[in-house]
Amino acid sequence: MTTAALIVAAGRGQRAGGGVPKQWRPLAGKRVADWALQQFTSLKVDHIVLVLADDDRQAWAEFEGTDFILAHGGANRADSVQNGLAVLSGYGVTKILIHDVARPCVSHRVINDVLDALEHSPAAAPGLAVTDALWTGEFDNVTGVQNRDGLFAAQTPQGFRYDAIVAAHASHPGGAADDVEVARAAGMTVTIVPGDTDNIKITRPEDFARAERLLRTDMDIRLGNGFDVHRFGPGDHVVLCGVAVPFERGLQGHSDADVGMHAVTDAIYGALACGDIGQHFPPSDAQWKGAASEIFLQHAVELAKSMGYRISNVDCTLICEFPKVGPHAVTMRTEMARIMGLSVDQVSVKATTSEKLGFTGRGEGIAAQATACLVSA
Secondary structure (H helix, E strand, O other): OOOOEEEEEEOOHHHHOOOOOHHEEEEOOOHHHHHHHHHHOOOOOOEEEEEEEEHHHHHHHHHHHOEEEEEEEEOOHHHHHHHHHHHHOOOOOOOEEEEOOOOOOOOOOHHHHHHHHHHOOEEEEEEEEOOOEEEEEOOOEEEEEEEEOOOOOOOOEEEHHHHHHHHHHHOOOHHHHHHHHHHHHOOOOOOEEOOOOOOOOOOOHHHHHHHHHHHHOOOOOEEEEOOOOOOEOOOOEEOOEEEEOOOOOOOOOOOOOHHHHHHHHHHHHHOOOOHHHHHHHOOOHHHOOOOOOOHHHHHHHHHHHHOOOEEEEEEEEEOOOOOOOOHHHHHHHHHHHHHOOOOHHHEEEEEOOOOOOOOHHHHOOOEEEEEEEEEEE
């Protein structure tokens, strides 16, 4: 299945004040939009559509040429969503997540819960059961009460089977409060998944202060480091950071001896305080003989996700006299990013020599060291 996220960022956000659209205002060291986009780019979402207002020239200039698919905003939110859905035609999308950019505190848990619900439902959305007493009012006076039983406060992202929501929007007369209303009007069953009280929507000026507190105080940042070494042996290539590099010798090891990927994997395990590769994949176990190191790295990434962390970035240094790493560095970064579900600019792969000193200087093997930064999701 192919999954896409559609981020609606074409609104003007007048009630939030500040003189510029709220999605471009600073928040906890970034912009509101950057926080929302980060949560989806750090997940394994195949495509991300960003819907921008036509007069947001700076935003268009910034995002054109990036991995984001851009769409033009419409006269209202529904039109913007339809434009975003339309640009995905031909991409083979099966699941779509529609998210308001003004919800910068959305968690990976909420996103994943919606995606999981789409495995058995045509639509799903996060909601918070209303627990406060509800009043009706007029002219600052209470005019009545409202039964709160069965009421939920809607949140995003709201997820749908792509073809179904496209058809639902095409047949809707307009005026819907959100995409769930559009889906229900088309007869779709919408599953409610647990929302998150922190998944607030920035609407008024005071919402910025609350979002700032959530983003600055709830973040658990962890660093881990990894080191690995493998000696040269017979062969015609070495595997470094997932890339087969032609060489007159190979690297010896129980698995494919990818010294760079091993170092990054151990850095992630280290940040989680969860041991190392040897503990999770013992070399005494014959099933790992010759195994692709991608298996180990994917395990570390999934473990981090299950423990509530996302990988912010990794940095790997390969230490060797040869082969030359530079010509292959971009390919290595791309492959590592693919495996970890990151963007290429979150992965660094570089090389250095040991100035002819030690075992690497004597050309006996290759060493690697890596650092990983994990952030609570």
